[in-house]
Amino acid sequence: MSATRVFVARLAGCTVFDPAGDRVGKVRDVLVVYRKSDPPRVVGLIVEIPGKRRVFVSIGRVTSMGSGQIITTGLINVRRFEQRGGEVRVIAEMLGRKVAFDDGSGDATVEDVAIEQSGPSSQGDWAISQLFVRRPRTSASPFAKGATAFVTWGEVREKSTVGQAQSAEQLIATYSELKPADLANTLLDLPRERMFEVAGELPDGRLADVLEEMPESEQVGILTRLGDARAAEVLDHMQPDDAADLIAQLPSERGEQLLDLMEPEEADDVRFLLTYAPDTAGGLMTTEPIIVSADATVAEGLALIRRHDLAPALGAAICVTLPPYEPPTGRFLGMVHFQRMLRYPPHERLGTLLDLGLEPVTAETSAAEVSRILASYDLVSVPVVDENHRLVGVVTIDDVLDYLLPDDWRSHDGTEEVRRRAAVRSELKTGSIPLPGGKDSGHGQG
Structure with missing residues (x-):
């Protein structure tokens, strides 16, 4: 395997190829497991393949890592990835984590993680070799930043406080270039509490775009975690038809509270749309054409x-x-x-x-x-x-x-979605509309 040291944040979005040079997918995260004394060991990559499906690629299948691309043996288990106990996602769960220096010199925040291969290339393991951390800023100036340092795993210890949320700023920065639909899929792939945490730290407009790409159950879950004032701000940024669909899923009392807190003009549009049945043109339309x-x-x-x-x-x-x-x-x-x-x-x-x-x-x-x-x-x-x-x-x-596809269409793999859309086109021509149905299941770490 060719590579010496690779920083994980730079792997996000890197293209994965098979030996023939055909594109397999893109890296979304690196999976590690903790060990008692040694640094965490890399077990594989989480790769997004066509159809928005996340799959697990064992690190043993990776033959080259670097220069913005990753080469694999081409043998990939395409079953959907499901995180198991003891596994930790570096980007989703380690970046932004607080650590304390063993020498007592203070705390820092993890901003990036370097992984490195040890031993012969044919059988060497990949493990975390260094952490790139930033100390708290010492100046009150909003432009000041804390000092940075490279440290080994043994020079720091993870610091966690009961009830204290892990910072999501670094994760948000890592995924800043993702389109709303891709960011929504990324959030849905996180552990549930981590998803709520990251969503809560997104800017209002960005969160509104992401919510529009999520299933209604997850929209409601995230909005429920926000305070009324913040939730109303996010709804103001959403398209009126999407905001109306979301408010329709809430208890009527909270929905009315949020409408009262929204900008009057935006709230009027949403109230207008709520007067129509969801399976009519009025229930589907947007009120903001040119x-x-x-x-x-x-x-x-x-x-x-x-x-x-x-x-x-x-x-x-x-x-x-x-x-x-x-x-x-x-x-x-x-x-x-x-x-x-x-x-x-x-x-x-x-x-x-x-x-x-x-x-x-x-x-x-x-x-x-x-x-x-x-x-x-x-x-x-x-x-x-x-x-x-x-x-x-x-x-x-x-x-x-959105109306024709099943409620859980975002969780379907590419093949199933292609079949579904073909069925939609066929049945539209014959005058019958397909009914929602079918769920994808399974987990996969090959």
């Missing part, structure tokens, strides 16, 4: 689509209405698709580019009918109007997929 007048130009429309905080599905088309331009708007005139705008000069008026063949649905239209419309006409979104033909929102393709 809405403009018929006199707006292509240049103005494209500028609105470029907003970095806009969901891709909402940027696929622009709604054109009479004033006012906030739902419920003036009379709905039509939609202009993004691709059509690209074919016309910047000064062209959007009112001349309307898709006159796209009929809106009403808020009471069934989710099944909305699904068939999106599939039949290859649409990314469909407008929703009230009895006076005023725009009240749009249903996007991601809203429909």
Whole structure:
């Protein structure tokens, strides 16, 4: 095996290849076991393979580690990883942990861990060789940082206080580049208490994005751990339809308390969505599409689509209405698709580019009918109007997929999810909608 010393935080996200050079997955963590006197021994890697499945790769299967990539023997057990007693995840559970120096010089926080191979490359073990730690800052300045040091495992001892939460800052920093869906999967893979702790330390906006990618049961669990004021702040950052779905799962008394603490404008949107049944267009829609007048130009429309905080599905088309331009708007005139705008000069008026063949649905239209419309006409979104033909929102393709897929779809492996989506497409064409069902199970450390 080629490598001498590797820092674990730098392994996060590294690509894993088989001997033929084909990509296997990405490293998400390193698994170690403690020993009585010697430093913890590395037993393997936690690798995310296609389908968001986390699997265990024994360290004995790793032939090369370094240069931003890892080479394995190609023999990987693809059963889902499940942590066993005595095993510790370095990134998820060790980074951010408090340690005390044996010489009595004080405490420090673990910011990274180095692992190193000992003995001949053919049979040598991997173990923790060094810890990169940071002492507490000695200045009151917010820009000051404590001194750092490299120490061996034998020079410090872990420090834990009953009831004291382990800092999650270092873990959050390690996963700062992950997309919300990937971070949500990472959190779901942590021990439950650690998941709550890390979620609680995420910034409001980041936590809102992550919650939108989680199953409702985990959303409720995390929100329950937050104080009312913090929970309301997070809900303010969520898309109104996602916030409404989450509040609908809470006891009515707490849901109303949180609505009272939210920003009035955001709370009004959520209350409006809660008036519709979840299996209708009104229950699926979002109330924040792009809405403009018929006199707006292509240049103005494209500028609105470029907003970095806009969901891709909402940027696929622009709604054109009479004033006012906030739902419920003036009379709905039509939609202009993004691709059509690209074919016309910047000064062209959007009112001349309307898709006159796209009929809106009403808020009471069934989710099944909305699904068939999106599939039949290859649409990314469909407008929703009230009895006076005023725009009240749009249903996007991601809203429909969340409705069609089973509640536990995030825990399914890639193969099962592919089969499920194929079934959804097939049954949409025949007019029948698949029922949620099926759970994945099993654990795997090969």
